Amino acid sequence: MPKFEVVPILELVRETPTTMTYRFRGDFGGQPGQFLMVWIPRYDELPMAISYLGAVKGITVHDYGDATHAFATFSAGDRIGVRGPYGNAFRLEGEKVLAVGGGSGMASMIAAIEALAQQGARVVTAVGAKTAAELLFVERANSAGEVHIATDDGSRGFAGFAPALAEKLVDREKFDQILTCGPERMMKAVVDFAKKRDIPVQASVERYMKCGIGICDACSLDDQLVCLDGPIFTAEQLAQFEEFGNFRRDKSGRRVPA
Amino acid sequence: MPKFEVVPILELVRETPTTMTYRFRGDFGGQPGQFLMVWIPRYDELPMAISYLGAVKGITVHDYGDATHAFATFSAGDRIGVRGPYGNAFRLEGEKVLAVGGGSGMASMIAAIEALAQQGARVVTAVGAKTAAELLFVERANSAGEVHIATDDGSRGFAGFAPALAEKLVDREKFDQILTCGPERMMKAVVDFAKKRDIPVQASVERYMKCGIGICDACSLDDQLVCLDGPIFTAEQLAQFEEFGNFRRDKSGRRVPA
């Protein structure tokens, strides 16, 4: 049984104007792509990818709404609750791997990017963000391989969305595996161009979560549970889903447009 | 945690007119001197020494009262509940060991007698009973070493009590360890003559038991619990007890003369 732990925050690292990394000790293992349920006391408990594996773990949190906003005001020494790791992990396959990350999606992929590099794979990362200041983990990805940058506003690198940049990269070089995490439409675009070229894709999907352990049904995507069967699905699985890219569930369980 | 199991009785073996052995499969281990809590469905749950260790366990039950009387009418295939093994075990020490058993007390000692013989010790057993027909496990003890017999009515062997017979044996031969189990006054006599001769004694004590696991306090002997700290105590321990040989507790917890 994955255990619940209360841990003091050792360090907060500002990654971008809207994103903060929190480091804490945790000897609960974890593999690239897995996530934790992170309890921000008095605010909420949320799923967060493990952005740093190892003894001093890390999560990297985008300031989306009330809870993550409040979390940004925490200090070193403040305590949070963590349970997990939950979910499946990226399969670390391929000798030439393309990673396509959008926004805070990089937090889910960065550990896999580093692990693949570690085991000798060439990893090319296409990182996208709205603007240059919001680019996440460019340096870490760069140390692990090659990085290409896309910004919506053209403030750095390719002006446009990450999938368009990524499509250029696959036309230039043959990849045998694509990893992706980011907004659902972005991932859908990645899946689409990869399909044309027959490259396997692993995409990390986000859904609203309550339990994180496969009982509450909050995170369901068709008949799969993102917390238990995912968060990582293959392009073949995603193609079966009626809901991927089209619908998500709100907190009440209603299907709403994605 | 020792587990509870429901087991069918494989075989009933009549040992004496008032004593029956029940064999059943049980893979819960057990060491010489330990006991089980045996549930005789619809009657009672009682502590019983393990008289046969190994895969096919055995308990050997004297027909004392209501429950054990009803138990004697059970047949092969009938199911009983067993939990344990509980309690401490005989320390299998000494190269020349004297075992002094009275009545159904032999059931607690026979596994130790056999184990000592197995490990090369010379084991001399003094078995006592009211009358010849009630002698228990004479053959098993005989296969393990030398047997001397005492009967209260003189119908076989020495006419008198086992301790008197045993005292003769220790005068004839030097023993480095004495085991005993039987009526408390018998054991007290054994402890007394052993003390004079400085021979260590391990005695298996019986007390009324409810839980068998050290919480209900039914089995207490001064500040020790027979189910948990015992049932086997050394002569030194017994000497400290105000109650040994003098008082026992009835079902209500009252101290009554032993």
Added chain:
Amino acid sequence: MVDLRTEIAGVRLRNPTMLASGFLDETGGSMARVYEAGAGAVVTKSIGPKPREGYPNPTIVELDAGLLNAVGLPNPGIVEYEHEVKRAKKAGAVIIGSVFGKDADEYAGVATKMASYGVQAIELNLSCPHAKGLGTEIAEDEAAVRDFTRAVKDAVSLPVFPKLSPNVQDIASFAVAAEEGGADGIVAINTVKAMAIVPELKMPFLANKFGGLSGPAIRPIGVRAVYDICEKVHIPVVGVGGIGSGRDALEYIMAGACAVQVGTAIIPKGLAVFDEIVKEMGSLLEEAGFASVSEAIGVAHA
């Protein structure tokens, strides 16, 4: 081969296991998957008249002996839920629709809509705040249990199964009240009032502070509830609370239940738990000389 089929007030089940309300039953896809995994029936999430978000997280905590939750009845509302029932029906699932409301009218209204979606029976989740009784639940007021049951019975032509709470002095008298209200069967038990505190944070674990306990911790409480209820009513009883094996299920069956529901055990065992329970129940019944599960119902009362 032991015959494991069972029946509750005319609802026939291929085996005596059901998915308990609140587990993987907010969406049709999940309910279909659970049915395909082997459950004899699925009970829907408790559905109310309108969409409800439920309580903020944390809503669910794994404790050493059970699970503590305060999800707060999140549900998409009975209108939207039609889609989910239809999806589960496509997979052939036997579906029991669980409903709640703030008063008898709301119960009847939601049950009527639920019935129209083609479910086989209605389960009444009475463990929700009582509009009239300050602070108490409907499940804690015998008269309300009787009246709400009656209101729903009058509104639908399906079997109606009120689900009782163990947080009362004598659950059997509530079962009697439900029977008086026309219930076709009883489901027992819902979760047990409980709380966990995290010393390191000096605060309750759940955002809602209080919650309900489920899982192994409550099995002996549920078995006793079912046993007590079966001594007092003549309608069938469905047992729920801490069931995760065939032995566990048989405790309830022998206490008098004709079927069982499984929730928390999905955490350690996954959806295979339904198949495992059914297989173990079959072999234990066979060893004990039963030809069918129905022969074993209530034998512990002998």
Added chain:
Amino acid sequence: MVDLRTEIAGVRLRNPTMLASGFLDETGGSMARVYEAGAGAVVTKSIGPKPREGYPNPTIVELDAGLLNAVGLPNPGIVEYEHEVKRAKKAGAVIIGSVFGKDADEYAGVATKMASYGVQAIELNLSCPHAKGLGTEIAEDEAAVRDFTRAVKDAVSLPVFPKLSPNVQDIASFAVAAEEGGADGIVAINTVKAMAIVPELKMPFLANKFGGLSGPAIRPIGVRAVYDICEKVHIPVVGVGGIGSGRDALEYIMAGACAVQVGTAIIPKGLAVFDEIVKEMGSLLEEAGFASVSEAIGVAHA
């Protein structure tokens, strides 16, 4: 060093742990040993006016999540018990005498004798059959809780702590009744109504069929009870139910208890459990920045 001493209605304890009634407290020898092993106080077995054998075996069953028992109040009677209290006092033990009876007079009579043996306080075990209420327990009748407490208060000059049952709809209202009766403190909770059936034997495990559940399974139930009670009364509360570690104890303390009792945890941990709890409590309190256990009492209500 965190100050771990505590006090309940004037009874001073070297640490907040006590032996719960019914565990190793039928004899003075055992109580002395438990006190020497580190408990802050020992509560005696519940003693009645006359010797009682209790129910036949099986009386105690270890389940996966807790312990089920129906010992049936065996006790040597208040006259014989003098010997045991005296023996425990010789070891310097702080002793709370638990008493029961069939009516208010018997409670008062037994408590008076118990007080004369030199115990520091009286605990009222109200979980025994109600002479007036058919089939119910004294603990399930608010008026009886108030009246029996009053009768004992009138009879002795020691602090009196009624021990409440969780088998009621709202335990806090029973605490209020006890307070009205003059209680100096509340002990909560006693065991939870439960039952276990052995499928292979087709019968209940306990000779008495029904029993009470204790151990880890009931900790969240007890914590909630104590939390609820502390919102309603102004007298100190002692928490009991499933405590086996310092963290467990702090859940109760932060819910509002000023001391805790430990029973079932003795099975897995032995008598070292008292020391272990006290040490772990100390280091958790220190980490959380508390200077004493009394500062932590009730902080989860913030």
